[in-house]
Amino acid sequence: MPRAVVLTNPSSGKGRGARVRDDALPRLHGAGWTTTSLAGRDADEALDLARLAVAEEPDALVVCGGDGLVNIGLQALAQSDVPLGILPAGTGNDFARYFDLPLGDGAAAAARIVGGTTRRVDLARTGDRWFGGVLAAGFDAVVNERANRMSWPKGQARYNLATLAELRTFRPLSYVLDLDGVEHHLDAMMVAVGNGPSYGGGMRIAEGAELDDGLLDVVIIKPLGRMELVRTFPKLFDGTHVTHPQFERHRVRKVTVACAGIVGYADGERFGPLPLTIECVPDAVAVIA
Missing domain, CATH: 2.60.200.40 (Tumour Suppressor Smad4)
Known part of the structure; x- marks a missing residue:
């Protein structure tokens, strides 16, 4: 069964992050995915959790939040083979917009992860940040x-x-x-x-x-x-x-x-x-x- 680590910013979008995650998880489980749900207390801890998750080589690191959490995910995923899944739950959600992902709808975004294909894209790097x-x-x-x-x-x-x-x-x-x-x-x-x-x-x-x-x-x-x-x-x-x-x-x-x-x-x-x-x-x- 596919295995995803779901990293959430619960306070993203004025609390939308937790709601989007809770709507998404049943859709992932119903499709046969197993999930591990994580949430950092701050950005530094979220990055540590993301890097630990990627080191275990799950089938996807799924981030539930806004562009800030996506950016944390990119730091951990850059130049790896683990794909990024996105449950958009922030205010801007620009990276999710690039892929026409449903915004603020956890079940619909999870369906895209379940039925989606993987696409490799470029990143910009300055120093050791992406x-x-x-x-x-x-x-x-x-x-x-x-x-x-x-x-x-x-x-x-x-x-x-x-x-x-x-x-x-x-x-x-x-x-x-x-x-x-x-x-x-x-x-x-x-x-x-x-x-x-x-x-x-x-x-x-x-x-x-x-x-x-x-x-x-x-x-x-x-x-x-x-x-x-x-x-x-x-x-x-x-x-x-x-x-x-x-x-x-x-x-x-x-x-x-x-x-x-x-x-x-x-x-x-x-x-x-x-x-x-x-x-x-x-x-x-x-x-x-």
């Missing part, structure tokens, strides 16, 4: 930093307030980019590095990025006025911002992003201050989809 989606390194990263310092309000409203607060004072940033060995000096509102196309719950900043092309999409939004930035922002949700004259994209195997005072965020997680060097690692992880 990400599957997009690394934010500009206005979007500054908003993340502010939001993480705020204790109120909760959820998406906190990021909306942080965005409004930063818009009042934000100015274009000075970057140095190394794109496959070619250095570029430029000013921009943001630079994003996409292995996948979206972040932030469906904002398609790297529209057109593919998970299995062996390349990263480096997106540059050149300087915009505040009102133009506000007008352009909604276009991120359908990818039509790519026609804006201040939009620029490069497809590369490796990029170094340098900008003073900016902290990079990937898959919604804090990856650390720039400069960061990111490379695409082809076929780095298997996903049940």
Whole structure:
């Protein structure tokens, strides 16, 4: 019988994680899967549990939570033969969106795992850390930093307030980019590095990025006025911002992003201050989809 380790963030999505897991397990058991259910008390313990689980070579490591827990799973699964299953239960769920997985419906997502096929996709690596989606390194990263310092309000409203607060004072940033060995000096509102196309719950900043092309999409939004930035922002949700004259994209195997005072965020997680060097690692992880 297939054996899955199910790693859950019970508090994900305001408690949705536990509910999604409890709906998914009967569907897995009914299909003949045996499961071991785990939950870490924090991100560090969850990563330890994920690595221990992968070392036992189950038929799948199934993560039940949002993009943060998916990212933890990727740290354990990268360059292994154990596939990743996803029970989406977070706020953004961008990695799950890449595979058109049912959001917030444990039974439906479990059915995809039971009946799905395994697909190997690329990951991005910086140092010893991996990400599957997009690394934010500009206005979007500054908003993340502010939001993480705020204790109120909760959820998406906190990021909306942080965005409004930063818009009042934000100015274009000075970057140095190394794109496959070619250095570029430029000013921009943001630079994003996409292995996948979206972040932030469906904002398609790297529209057109593919998970299995062996390349990263480096997106540059050149300087915009505040009102133009506000007008352009909604276009991120359908990818039509790519026609804006201040939009620029490069497809590369490796990029170094340098900008003073900016902290990079990937898959919604804090990856650390720039400069960061990111490379695409082809076929780095298997996903049940």
